[in-house]
Amino acid sequence: MYHLQPDGDQAGRALRPVPQNQTFLNILAPGVVQDTYTLGATWTQVSGNALTGFLAYAPLTTVNGAGSIPPGLPPAGFGGGNANIHLKETILGVSHSWKL
DSSP, X not given: OEEEEEEEEEEEEOSOSSOGGXXXXXXSSOOOOOEEEEEEEEXXXXXXXXXXXXXXXEEEEEEOOSSOBOOSSTTTOOSOXXXXXXXXXXXXXXXXXXXX
């Protein structure tokens, strides 16, 4: 016997992911996602064992830099210009739990 329990669907929105003048440092790990949508569910057996899964999706978001790379030579600058960054994510998670 199994029991299906939806964990709910959710949506989230960030108002300002990364300012345009700070995109240079976000090249390595762009934090530009604005909208995120999630969906999850848990299947539970009578014995208490459970299987949980979720899916998260964040559509493509781009932030175009504006004066994000300091002009000049190192260490004070990095040649000047702009760094444009973008990110899109799809995440899938699954877990299993059991009662002892």
